[in-house]
Amino acid sequence: MIYRRRPSPLHSARAASGxxxxxxxxxxxxxxxxxxxxxxxxxxVVAGGALAGVGRELGxxxxxxxxxxxxxxxxxxxxxxxxxxxxxxxxxxxxxGYRYVTAEATVYGAILGLRAVILILCGILYTTCVDPDELxxxxxxxxxxxxxxxxxxxxxxxLLGRDARRLADAQRCRPGPPPSRAALLRAATSxxxxxxxxxxxxxxxRGYAHARGRAGSGGLRTWSRHDLAFMASALAVATxxxxxxxxxxxxxxxxxxVSIATGVGTGALSLAVIVCALxxxxxxxxxxx
Amino acid sequence: MTAIAFDRVSYRYPDAAxxxxxxxxxxxxxxELVVVAGGSGSGKSTxxxxxxxxxxxxxxxxxxxxxxxxxxxxxxxxxGELSSVVGTLFQDPETQVVMGTVRAELAFGLHNRGLGxxxxxxxxxxxxxxxxxxxxxxxxxxxxSGGELQRTALGxxxxxxxxxxxxxxxxxxxxxxxGDELIGLLRRANEDGDTTIVLAEHRLExxxxxxxxxxxxxxxxIVCDDTPERFLAWAGSNAPALxxxxxxxxxxxxxxxxxxxxxxxxxxxxxxLLPGGGASRGSEESPRMVDKSPSRRRxxxxxxxxxxxxxxxxxxxxxxxxxxxxxxxxxxxxxxxRVALMGRNGAGKSTxxxHAAGLMTATRGSVRAPGRVALLMxxxxxxxxxxxxxDEAPAPALRAVGLDGPAFARRHPRxxSGGExxxxxxxxxxxxxxxxxxxxxxVCLDEPTRGMDRDHRRAxxxxxxxxxxxxxxxTHDPEFAASFADxxxxxxxxxxxxxxxxxxxxxxxxxxxxxxxxxxxxAFGALTPEQGIAALTxxxxxxxxxxx
Numbered sequence: 130m131i132y133r134r135r136p137s138p139l140h141s142a143r144a145a146s147g148x149x150x151x152x153x154x155x156x157x158x159x160x161x162x163x164x165x166x167x168x169x170x171x172x173x174v175v176a177g178g179a180l181a182g183v184g185r186e187l188g189x190x191x192x193x194x195x196x197x198x199x200x201x202x203x204x205x206x207x208x209x210x211x212x213x214x215x216x217x218x219x220x221x222x223x224x225x226g227y228r229y230v231t232a233e234a235t236v237y238g239a240i241l242g243l244r245a246v247i248l249i250l251c252g253i254l255y256t257t258c259v260d261p262d263e264l265x266x267x268x269x270x271x272x273x274x275x276x277x278x279x280x281x282x283x284x285x286x287x288l289l290g291r292d293a294r295r296l297a298d299a300q301r302c303r304p305g306p307p308p309s310r311a312a313l314l315r316a317a318t319s320x321x322x323x324x325x326x327x328x329x330x331x332x333x334x335r336g337y338a339h340a341r342g343r344a345g346s347g348g349l350r351t352w353s354r355h356d357l358a359f360m361a362s363a364l365a366v367a368t369x370x371x372x373x374x375x376x377x378x379x380x381x382x383x384x385x386x387v388s389i390a391t392g393v394g395t396g397a398l399s400l401a402v403i404v405c406a407l408x409x410x411x412x413x414x415x416x417x418x
Numbered sequence: 419m420t421a422i423a424f425d426r427v428s429y430r431y432p433d434a435a436x437x438x439x440x441x442x443x444x445x446x447x448x449x450e451l452v453v454v455a456g457g458s459g460s461g462k463s464t465x466x467x468x469x470x471x472x473x474x475x476x477x478x479x480x481x482x483x484x485x486x487x488x489x490x491x492x493x494x495x496x497x498g499e500l501s502s503v504v505g506t507l508f509q510d511p512e513t514q515v516v517m518g519t520v521r522a523e524l525a526f527g528l529h530n531r532g533l534g535x536x537x538x539x540x541x542x543x544x545x546x547x548x549x550x551x552x553x554x555x556x557x558x559x560x561x562x563s564g565g566e567l568q569r570t571a572l573g574x575x576x577x578x579x580x581x582x583x584x585x586x587x588x589x590x591x592x593x594x595x596x597g598d599e600l601i602g603l604l605r606r607a608n609e610d611g612d613t614t615i616v617l618a619e620h621r622l623e624x625x626x627x628x629x630x631x632x633x634x635x636x637x638x639x640i641v642c643d644d645t646p647e648r649f650l651a652w653a654g655s656n657a658p659a660l661x662x663x664x665x666x667x668x669x670x671x672x673x674x675x676x677x678x679x680x681x682x683x684x685x686x687x688x689x690x691l692l693p694g695g696g697a698s699r700g701s702e703e704s705p706r707m708v709d710k711s712p713s714r715r716r717x718x719x720x721x722x723x724x725x726x727x728x729x730x731x732x733x734x735x736x737x738x739x740x741x742x743x744x745x746x747x748x749x750x751x752x753x754x755x756r757v758a759l760m761g762r763n764g765a766g767k768s769t770x771x772x773h774a775a776g777l778m779t780a781t782r783g784s785v786r787a788p789g790r791v792a793l794l795m796x797x798x799x800x801x802x803x804x805x806x807x808x809d810e811a812p813a814p815a816l817r818a819v820g821l822d823g824p825a826f827a828r829r830h831p832r833x834x835s836g837g838e839x840x841x842x843x844x845x846x847x848x849x850x851x852x853x854x855x856x857x858x859x860x861v862c863l864d865e866p867t868r869g870m871d872r873d874h875r876r877a878x879x880x881x882x883x884x885x886x887x888x889x890x891x892x893t894h895d896p897e898f899a900a901s902f903a904d905x906x907x908x909x910x911x912x913x914x915x916x917x918x919x920x921x922x923x924x925x926x927x928x929x930x931x932x933x934x935x936x937x938x939x940x941a942f943g944a945l946t947p948e949q950g951i952a953a954l955t956x957x958x959x960x961x962x963x964x965x966x
Contacts, residue, residue: 131560132518262522266529291512292800298777299800302793304849304856305812308803316803319832327513334470334506335516335574336530339498 130186130253132261136416137181138355138409139254144263146359150177151255153363154406157370158247163379163390166370167243169399173366173406174250180410183257187250194249198242205238206230211384237383269337292320358409365405373398419488421582421614422446422469427483428638429464429473438464440638442483446616446631448581451608453625454618455649455660456635457871458836462618465635466584469616470506471497487582502531505575507585509869511567520546520562520570521555524577531578545577549603565596565763572600576607582614583607589624590869593762593894594929601625620871621895623662623933626650627678634660650675659872663897663933663947670951671958682937690961691954692938726750727888728774728791728860733783735769735912743769745913746783751860751888758899758920759892760930761909767892768796770909771862774890789859790849792887796865798843802831811845814852819845819881837874840866841881848885863891867898875901896932900924900945920945 134140139147154177157170178187212233219228296317300307332338373379378398380390422445429439438461446452454462467473474481475496485492488503505527508514517523524542533541546552551569554562562570568588575583585604589597605628607613619625626632632649634642634657642652650665654675658666664682665675673685686692728751735744744766751757759767772778773785775793794801804810808827816822819841826834831842844863849856861882867875875895879902882889893899899906899920906923908916908930916923924931925940934950942953 131558133558260518262517262519262526265517295795295797295800298772299795299797300803301777302775302795302847303801304790304792304847304858312803315805320799324513327508327510328516330472330476331508331514331516333472333476333497334501334504335527336498336501337526338496339501339530 130189130256132257132259134260135182135258137258138412138416139177139181139258139359140260141353141416142355142359142409143350143353144260144267146356146363147259148255148264149363150359150366150406150409151251151259153366153370154254155248155251156367157402158244158251160370161374161379161381162240162244162383163381163395164240164243165389165391165395166373166379166399166402167240167247169402170370170406171243171247171250173403174247174254176403176407177410178250178254178258180407181254181258183254186253186257190249190253191246194246197249198239198246201242201245202235202238205241206235209234209237212387213385233383233385233387236387240381240383289321289324292324293317296320354412355409358412362405362409366402369398369402369405419448420445420486421448421450421488422616423484423486424465424468425484425486427468427481427485429468429482430480431464432478434479436638438638439468442638442640444633444640444643446614448614449608449612450630451605451615451628452617453622453629453632453646454616454635455622455632455653456618457659457873458869460635461638462635463586464638465633466506466586466616466618468492469582469584470504471495471500498530501527501580502578503581505578505580505583507568507571507575507583507588509587509590511564511571511591514571515559515562515567515574518559519555520551520557520559520573523559523570523574524555527574528578533578541577541579544579545573548576548607549573563764564591565593568592568596568600569603572603576613579611580613582616584616586618587620587869588617589619589621591763591865593765594624594896595762597621597624597894598929601628604628620869621897622660623664623897626662627681629677646677647675650677664937666947667934667937667950667954670947671954679933679936683939686937686954691957692941725788727753727755727787727789728890729786730770730773731784731786733770733773733780733785735766735773735778736781741912743912744773744780745911747909747912747914749907749914749917751890753859753888754886755888756882756902756904757888757890758903758906759890759909760894760896760899760906760923763894765909766912767909768864769912771795771864771890771892774860774862787860789887790856791860791862792847792849792858793862794840794844794847794864794866796868798839799832801843801846802839805830807831807834807842810842811848812850812852814850815845815848816842818848818851818884820877821845837870837877840870840874840878844881858887860888860890861885863889865892865894867893867895896924896930896935897946900932900934906930 154170154174158167161167175187178184207230212231214232215229216232217230222228378390378394382388424442424444427439427442428437430437454465456462464473468485469487471492487500490500490503492500515523517526521542524545525538528538528541546555549569549572551573554566554570559570568591589600592600601624604615604617608615617625626646629646632644632646633640634649642649644652650661653660654665654669668675668682668685671689671691673689676682676685683692730747730749733744733747736742747770759770761767769778771793773780775791802810806827807821807829810831813822821838821842831839834842848858851857866878875898882902903920905918906920907914908923921943924945925935925943932945934944934947938944938950944950944953
């Protein structure tokens, strides 16, 4: 799962706009808990991914995002005892005491799970649609240290993916009982540190640290209509989410009883988020599939 | 002006017990191509890192003395500033290629220097043209092969035409063809661009012929600084581990050591030991020598025995949307057989080993192994997950690889040297020899000599020769293959293109051959200097015995 230039408006937008658009969708998911609105954000993310040509990658991401969401739902339902509507009683359990499951805790767990799915898909969109090289140049002008951190994080993901596969294969080659998960985690962490040092050294000798503050040729690029469209879309999505929350249009309370705002305002706001998020994809002039 | 000057430089890494460099003083003039030689831990990499400014700015530690690169004192100028005059290439291309596409990678350093778009585009184009990687420019770096990655990294180091280029074992992950190409490219950059090149290498036979000068290090001190010829003469008596096979061959027949195949042949011809006008092919012209060779006899015996410890029958590995990795591979290994698997980067060697160990499933064909197949992959660190050496493998396995005893038992695996890590990882995959279930019938190793010095390679050869199991080793190192293998299998584009005794396969070409075989043109089936000396001495004796 790596960035590959594709014929889509999102890939044509500069990294600042593309990453801003992904971040706005993530902010919308974090700012609002209303399930109607969250589903609208999910629709925007999935449709955006499909229009950007990374639908298959999102599908692959969903394969492990959905089990994660289910796990979050179950854990919240089992751990939280708030809420008035009891739907299952376990009775007295050793150590844990009297346990029961409420509909409210289950619903809130599902909301958290849905939010996690959206965040994971936003991360996949960012990874597959935002040019990391351009982002590296962009960050470099802001601050050397933040740029180095961002770069290391971006560069390390594919490297660590390969390392993890190698480590797993190596463990399959061991005779006898496999090592403990703690031992594996320790080894993997050490590998991460070694890799980070190697990448940082490579960046140093390529003059990255010395380049801070320099615009270089990347800074001269004029804003295209795709850049502007995705930046405007990001601002609109973030404004709708935060504004809607402040205006009380996307209200949601899980406890003590589930209360979801489902009025016309909520519906309109949700629809507006989808339209604003996907509008930049309508401009496909000059993009040949 | 001197290109690089070390003035009484001493350096100790943080928390290190002993200094990595001790009182090093040396001057390298503009346009020189200098090879830095030495065993593992001799200070080669530290010397190069001092030139690029990583020592001390990146690594910390205690630094004394002065390093000047061009007009820049590395105490005052860090690696970022030095990058405008020094291009650096490390051993592992995976971690030094930092951009998403080859074009962006070549442009990265130029952007960092603040060049404008036109200058960046020109720099990228020139670097790509000079290395022949123009077709790769728009490729994604994550999808490049090891050789392509290394060429890309070299292009990135050369872009902007730095006055000095430092390279730390750049050929260690390359096949012999790509390794020779890289040395040729460096020579061209050195001659055409007047670039000063400092190159650290373990496989000196690959690069010595291109060098103007050799600096040998031992324990962080310079022990020899001379021309390649004089270095080889010095190494012959003072540091045999640094001597090339060609030099040992020449010394063995009483000639002055000379770097490179061409000069070695000339030296032998001068003594009447090689026929003039091209080398002979041993298999046809000296069948007696070949037939008598013990490796051919062992190979023949091995082929006749049954059943196989490992059998691959018509194995294909085809990716759904990608290339074919293995094509109809037929391979059988008998118990106790020693087989080297050779081929270019991306030929399918690692894939074949993974199939043998059951880590991959063939899309067609079958893999049969009645016993356990132990696989040691390229990175031994992947196998080491515990806090103490004693916890990694059972005591008998540690004893088998020479890592038993209290000196090792409590050490952290990460503190071990590269060679020791390799042996420890081998102990991990070998398992407890006392347990029938864990005892491997086949041991597969993937590039075990990567970055290893000659002493460690020799120790590994001895270790492999003691194993009862069949041994299959993927390697780019013909010298190592010749030292342990009875049989060599050559892969190309996923298919077996040669399978025969080492004496045949490793003498019958230009790339996958030992230096001795190259010098002798494959004559006498001689692979090692010792075999070559014996054959040449026999010829010399026969010539003297003929009455005039």
